[in-house]
Amino acid sequence: MNLVLVFQSLISGIMMGAVYALLGIGFSLTWGVMKVINVSHATFGLIAAFVAYTLFKVFGMDPVASLAVTLPSLFGLGCLVYWFLINPITRAKAVIVSSMILTFGIAIILENLILLVWGADPRLLTTSYTNKVFAIGPLYFQYPRVLGFLMAVVGVTAIQLFLKRTLTGKAVRAAWQQSEASQLCGINLKKISMITFGLAVASAGAGGVGMAMLYSFEPHSHNLWLIYLFLVVIVGGVGNILGAAAGGMLIGVITGLSMAFLPYQWINVLTFGLLMLILIFRPHGLFRSEV
Amino acid sequence: MGQDSGWSKRTLLLVIVFISCVTIFPWLGPPVYFISFAFNVFIYITLATSWNIIGGYTGYLSFGHVAFFGIGAYAAAIFGMWFGLSPALNILASIPAGLVSMLLAILVGYPCLRLRGPYFAVITLCFAFVTELTIRNLDFLGGADGLWLKGLALPIEVSRSIFFELMLVLTLVTLFVANRIEKSKFGSGLRAIKEDEEVAQTMAINTPKLKITAFAISAFFPGVAGGLYACYLTYIHPDIVFDVNVSILIVLMALFGGGAFWFGPLVGATILTFVNEGLSTFVKAEYARIIYGCLFIIVIIFMPNGILEFAKTRMVKKPAKFEAAVK
Secondary structure, eight states: OOOHHHHHHHHHHHHHHHHHHHHHHHHHIIIIIIHHHHHHHHHHHHHHHHHHHHHHHHOOOOOHHHHHHHHHHHHHHHHHIIIIIIIITTTTTHHHHHHHHHHHHHHHHHHHHHHHHHOOOOOOOOOOOTTTTTETTTTTEEEHHHHHHHHHHHHHHHHHHHHHHHHHHHHHHHHHHHHHHHHHHTTTTHHHHHHHHHHHHHHHHHHHHHHHHHHHHHHHHHHHHHHHHHHHHHOOTTTHHHHHHHHHHHHHHHHHHHHHHSSSSGGHHHHHHHHHHHHHHHOOOOOOOOO | OOTTTTHHHHHHHHHHHHHHHHHHGGGOOHHHHHHHHHHHHHHHHHHHHHHHHHHHHHOOOOOOOOHHHHHHHHHHHHHHHHHHHHHHHHHHHHHHHHHHHHHHHHHHHHHTTTSSSHHHHHHHHHEEEEEHHHHHHHHHGGGOEEEEOOSSSSHHHHHHHHHHHHHHHHHHHHHHHHHHHSSSHHHHHHHHHHHHHHHHTTTOHHHHHHHHHHHHHHHHHHHHHHHHHHHSEEEHHHHTTOOOOHHHHHHHHHHHOTTTSSSHHHHHHHHHHHHHHHHHHHHHHHHHHHHHHHHHHHHHHHTTTTTHHHHHHHHTTSHHHHHEEEE
């Protein structure tokens, strides 16, 4: 086996995986904290990708800079969605399942809004540095992937710091560990949940822009992204941020390596099959869940 | 159905008259469009009702039920190809096709049914994706080109009417089985699983066996429906018979009607198929789907137990009449 090729796929796998992780942490957070499986998570990311595309085409704005616009608006949108749609069902018995169906409805609505605004054509975010590479020894690094990787590192670190260091973040974790006791301590559960959901949706926006720099995207892309989300979150353990990061990298490495050695059309079979096997044998993730 | 305690004589008579009217409908010479549309309604009723046996009664939401439909369609097509069956015999091959689906459901269900809640939903969704992608990648199954079947050498009205009747029979059988299950001890066991699986186990209910039986039964009817559909269309393609949206639509239909009753999916599937057809005829596809998405949200927020339960609580003044309709 060609060693350089293996390392090359390993590196690009890690870089792709970091973006999957960035897309997945918010998903993991809402699932773990609120027991809400937000199936429309990837669709919010897709909207950010399309907005970044338009801002780039019209104003020449760099995709990363476009996050300054999309992240706050997605945060607001996420808060609104939580307040009006998710909150009414959180008291129901089967929140997890009803939230899946409800957010599936949201995903359909968003997908068709994207279709109405942008049309069905696949898009590619081609910036000035898309095809630029730099080399370290025999290994090549593509700029967009490195950028995506850095974005993911910043994003995951930011969310981790938010949860561990800020008062609001601590409230989120408290509400997650002991919802009733935290309310007794004066934590407004509804408000905290809203902020968490908004943050999760905003992180999906960052992840979506990251994905857009790696792959071409179209209004239906979120379906495939969603499968990656489930993979990342289930491998990493639900609600476990660092687990999701590690899970994302692992998935990235596996797809990266299989891309090098497997015919293209079998890669998704492998991905889905892998998810099924993990679900059967390690449904609570490969790593110890950290609460 | 006659000896069922829930049916009053009048309801039974009404049902029989209604079924007879539906049976003679295609022979009165309506436009073919209506026959095909009714055929679609029957398919959705069959799918939603059989989904409900596992999803509604036990609360194990299978998001990949379309896989069994697709497998049935492919199995029927392959039986026809390998044994060189005539078109009429190929229709009969739908029943072994249903058995193939059932067998696969047992194989897949055995490991998957140990998972609960969202994990089960995700794994069944994955199962649907894996089957679709595998068939798409295998050349001897037609791959991405699809498979052709021989059609009946009859005028289109006649062949459509025949399929209409066959599908009607399948739908009635499915509804009957769902009804019987609901009234039986088996059905009570399934509902006990939905309420609390651990408690059910301590009450000496063999939950793994019940779940796998329910899963197998709920895979059989979609398989037969898939076989009939393949013969009806005379062409199958992974995109058509493995459409994941159909999978999720089935779930919505059953929940929309109300998963606790055998009657719920029938109501849900009928209403939603009509709404879908109406929307896609009169508005742009994107708007139609947006309205559809809103429907998901409305159902979950305002009628979490389905439209039947919703109507029941709103019609407390005349419960006797409504009870009769539900049971």
